[in-house]
Amino acid sequence: MFQMHRLLVAGAVVAGSLWLAPSLASATTGGCLIPSAAASQYMSVTGSNIVNNLSSDLRICHNQCEMLRQGCARVADTAMKCVVASAKADENSAIRECNGLSGSSKSSCKDSAKGNLKSIFQFVRSDKSNNALPFCESSFQSCLSQCGVSED
Amino acid sequence: MTLAKALRVAFLVSVGPVLALVASDRAIVLWRAHWAWVAREVPPLVLDPYRLEGILRSTAPGRQNVLLLGNSVTEQGFDGPALEQRFAARGLRFPKLTLGGAPALTFGMLAEPIAELEPALALLVVSPPSLRSRGYEDYVYAYDAREVPGLFSAREWLAAPRFHIDGFAGQLHVLARHRRAMQRAALVWLGTVDWSGLEHQEGKARVGRMLDGADMLQAWLQQPEPDAYPNPNTRALGVLAQRLREHGARLVVLEAPSHPIQEVLLPPERIAAAHQELEQLAAEDDFTLVTRAELPPLEEDDFSDWVHASPRGRERLTTFLGDYLARTL
Numbered sequence: 392m393f394q395m396h397r398l399l400v401a402g403a404v405v406a407g408s409l410w411l412a413p414s415l416a417s418a419t420t421g422g423c424l425i426p427s428a429a430a431s432q433y434m435s436v437t438g439s440n441i442v443n444n445l446s447s448d449l450r451i452c453h454n455q456c457e458m459l460r461q462g463c464a465r466v467a468d469t470a471m472k473c474v475v476a477s478a479k480a481d482e483n484s485a486i487r488e489c490n491g492l493s494g495s496s497k498s499s500c501k502d503s504a505k506g507n508l509k510s511i512f513q514f515v516r517s518d519k520s521n522n523a524l525p526f527c528e529s530s531f532q533s534c535l536s537q538c539g540v541s542e543d
Numbered sequence: 544m545t546l547a548k549a550l551r552v553a554f555l556v557s558v559g560p561v562l563a564l565v566a567s568d569r570a571i572v573l574w575r576a577h578w579a580w581v582a583r584e585v586p587p588l589v590l591d592p593y594r595l596e597g598i599l600r601s602t603a604p605g606r607q608n609v610l611l612l613g614n615s616v617t618e619q620g621f622d623g624p625a626l627e628q629r630f631a632a633r634g635l636r637f638p639k640l641t642l643g644g645a646p647a648l649t650f651g652m653l654a655e656p657i658a659e660l661e662p663a664l665a666l667l668v669v670s671p672p673s674l675r676s677r678g679y680e681d682y683v684y685a686y687d688a689r690e691v692p693g694l695f696s697a698r699e700w701l702a703a704p705r706f707h708i709d710g711f712a713g714q715l716h717v718l719a720r721h722r723r724a725m726q727r728a729a730l731v732w733l734g735t736v737d738w739s740g741l742e743h744q745e746g747k748a749r750v751g752r753m754l755d756g757a758d759m760l761q762a763w764l765q766q767p768e769p770d771a772y773p774n775p776n777t778r779a780l781g782v783l784a785q786r787l788r789e790h791g792a793r794l795v796v797l798e799a800p801s802h803p804i805q806e807v808l809l810p811p812e813r814i815a816a817a818h819q820e821l822e823q824l825a826a827e828d829d830f831t832l833v834t835r836a837e838l839p840p841l842e843e844d845d846f847s848d849w850v851h852a853s854p855r856g857r858e859r860l861t862t863f864l865g866d867y868l869a870r871t872l
């Protein structure tokens with residue numbers, strides 16, 4: 392019996408240390424880019440394709456650059472909407488969680504969830520305005536500067 | 544202390560913990576009601592590796608199983624109950640064995656337990672990021688040492704010994720692979736937290752990783768060099784196809800649907816390389832490939848973000864899959 396007791400204690404110690412050991416990472420998924428990353432990605436794929444095939448006709452070349460600017464801005468805008476929609480879905484689950492509470496804690500919980508969404512919205516809007524769109528604009532200017540430049 | 548007693552103590556100290564570990568693992572693994580609870584109660588995209596094992600352990604084997612395998616693209620892309628309703632006369636079941644962010648290697652590691660469900664067919668949804676040659680190890684939550692020789696070259700094994708050691712520990716003991724999930728599930732069972740709370744925590748973490756540029760799509764896009772094929776993720780298709788064949792079933796690999804914006808963001812040469820590899824593997828490893836070109840054309844409103852289907856997209860993809868299965872099964 393004494394030996395069985397020691398066996399159980401040893402087992403409890405080993406299993407307990409496994410139980411309390413640092414936790415594993417969890418699974419992840421996601422499907423958006425932030426606006427600056429999306430604009431950069433657009434420029435490295437579609438944008439570079441446009442820039443590498445600029446027409447020698449000045450008018451067509453300007454149109455190509457304009458297409459690049461609009462495509463880049465559209466991607467940045469779509470990226471912002473994508474992130475906000477994902478964050479909104481997260482806010483909905485946060486609010487469902489808040490509904491399990493009552494009284495003032497319920498309303499402060501909801502305020503906190505809305506505050507998180509607002510801060511994410513502000514972050515991506517700022518990323519779009521301060522990083523993505525200026526990047527699109529500078530890429531456009533760089534594109535224009537290549538119009539009419541002979542490769543000879 | 545006599546020598547005999549000292550030897551007994553030494554034996555107990557050395558063997559006792561091992562026996563206790565084996566006993567605790569077996570007690571949990573053979574606790575069927577627990578796995579049935581996990582399969583029934585744990586929502587998708589919260590404690591996925593734990594939930595997946597719960598579904599594997601509590602699904603009855605049989606040809607009525609049509610398995611839907613993959614990551615969150617599969618989870619959100621197909622409506623299991625709608626498929627069950629459509630094929631009710633034939634008694635087909637559509638268990639979803641999904642794991643958020645899972646690369647294809649996950650299903651190579653799970654090939655044997657998946658095949659043991661003796662399905663009529665298993666459908667695995669893949670995309671170029673899920674077939675990547677680098678940076679996938681942190682997203683693989685299943686391990687089977689018996690499959691390693693078929694999945695990894697010696698060089699690949701040596702490049703990531705930590706992955707294999709951690710994975711093998713997880714294979715050996717249920718607490719090594721699921722302790723965090725079990726702790727959280729225990730809190731739910733005790734009523735301390737509820738699933739919506741855990742869903743919120745995971746959702747918040749997902750948004751955080753997205754803002755940090757650290758999720759699967761972003762990591763793949765940031766990878767400077769093109770993927771090398773074959774790699775453990777692409778070999779997983781062959782291993783899974785073979786295990787399923789041994790159990791009289793067929794693997795169908797479906798290329799994930801593509802959001803229109805992917806056409807202007809994803810490097811076309813990397814997409815083409817992944818497609819070409821899939822075509823070649825389908826011929827070599829004898830599985831059926833359903834290409835992206837065969838899917839119904841999807842618009843922006845068919846997606847909830849740039850990767851996952853919206854309710855409208857899910858309905859269209861489910862109809863497509865139902866029509867495909869009606870012709871195939």
